[in-house]
Amino acid sequence: MKPKVYITRKLPEEVVSRIREVCEIRMWEEEEVPVPRFVLENEIAKIDGLYCLLTETIDRTLLEKAPKLKVVSNMAVGYNNIEVSAATDRGILVTNTPGVLTETTADLTFALLMATARRIVESSGFLRSGQWKTWSPMLLTGQDIHGATLGIIGLGRIGEALARRAKGFDMRLLYHNRSRKPDAENRLGLEYTDMETLLRESDFVCVMTPYTPETHNLIGKAQLALMKKNAVLINTARGGIVNEDDLYEALKKGTIWAAGLDVFEQEPIPLNHPLLTLPNVVTLPHIGSASVKTRLKMAHLAADNLLQALSGQRPAHPVNPEVLKQNRSLALRQ
Ligand code: GLV
Ligand code: GLV
Incomplete structure (x- = not known):
């Protein structure tokens, strides 16, 4: 069965198609309106992977509604929008997009x-x-x-x-x-x-x-x-x-x-x-990384992180790599 992924904003098709090849995806189809919290709460209950932006608040309350979630891939280098300790507590990997921007x-x-x-x-x-x-x-x-x-x-x-x-x-x-x-x-x-x-x-x-x-x-x-x-x-x-x-x-x-x-x-x-x-x-309206080339690189890198994590590989940019160790010891115990 393909892993289920939710994407919180309309992304360029070249990025979406890469994720769609290996995942069952749902996506918030708007470009300039962020996903409402109640929609995200509903979607997150069903998914293995979340692809999100810095406009989404990924806190403990939200993560508690996500029994199957394995990875939160943030399309940003900053990840202050994510309560990383809550993700780590639940064995959920968080990834970001450093370097390219x-x-x-x-x-x-x-x-x-x-x-x-x-x-x-x-x-x-x-x-x-x-x-x-x-x-x-x-x-x-x-x-x-x-x-x-x-x-x-x-x-x-x-x-x-x-x-x-x-x-x-x-x-x-x-x-x-x-x-x-x-x-x-x-x-x-x-x-x-x-x-x-x-x-x-x-x-x-x-x-x-x-x-x-x-x-x-x-x-x-x-x-x-x-x-x-x-x-x-x-x-x-x-x-x-x-x-x-x-x-x-x-x-x-x-x-x-x-x-x-x-x-x-x-x-x-x-x-x-x-x-x-x-x-x-x-x-300025938060445009630090906003060049065409760099935003595409960030979108692809966030997809790489997501797909690597979902296929059990170590993603290129884990924010809380200690989760990988936890999961490995879990696997060894089984
Ligand atoms: C943008 O602010 C980023 O953190 O990538
Ligand atoms: C200014 O335009 C100058 O010629 O000094």
Whole structure:
């Protein structure tokens, strides 16, 4: 009997057809509407494998409704939408899609940094709304990127890829991370600092950590107060890492100069959100990895993980590989 799989969003047909070859599939057929929770609760009761996106909350309550579920394949590198410990408790493998989106996300992060520093979006709006009267010495002046100090909080794959780009702009590179990375320091000329030094000395602070209980509101009032008045904060990681109320206050009062945000505490960010009233914020709808090539690679990699797990192989990117050991000892006991 073919394993049963539920796919929580309409995927490109080239990906769906690969899964359909070996699985019995059902799919939420919408592209721009997420699957309602009650539908997911109903579907998950029947399936062996779930293919989901970061828009779905896969928590313990949901997993308790899934007696046969073996794998949750997330089409994202981040997996804060999944209660991994609950999956592990139930012997359910969780997988993600690291690696394939590293360079694309670093591209977007640097683009957002540049757009924010040089007021690209604001300037474009200025022209189109008929405000451009003449060239003027200090009109729409921003911050220099070349030669500035970049502070990277969280030096994972994407953080390193960002550092490589920044090197080409002759930036001084600081980083803070749970563990030091001497190899990256040597290769890229990065300096390790404590968090306080990074915040005090950086012209650009980029948040690049995973979102976990430890990084929840990592940047709040106290941290923003340490930053330079001309500093720019960039977040392409996850919304909850930065406290949005504190960021709003800091941007309004001029504690920092500007922010570029691709991610928010609530997505989509409500249109009446105070941050959207500020001219010194550049906001994007969570498009870090959104290139055609990379999104297809992510979709295929999530399919690979799903199919490998369902066929009893070790998937390429398990988030909780301890489940594989549990299952093996279970198999040996039988
Ligand atoms: C996107 O935010 C991802 O985690 O892949
Ligand atoms: C600006 O356009 C300049 O020529 O300085």
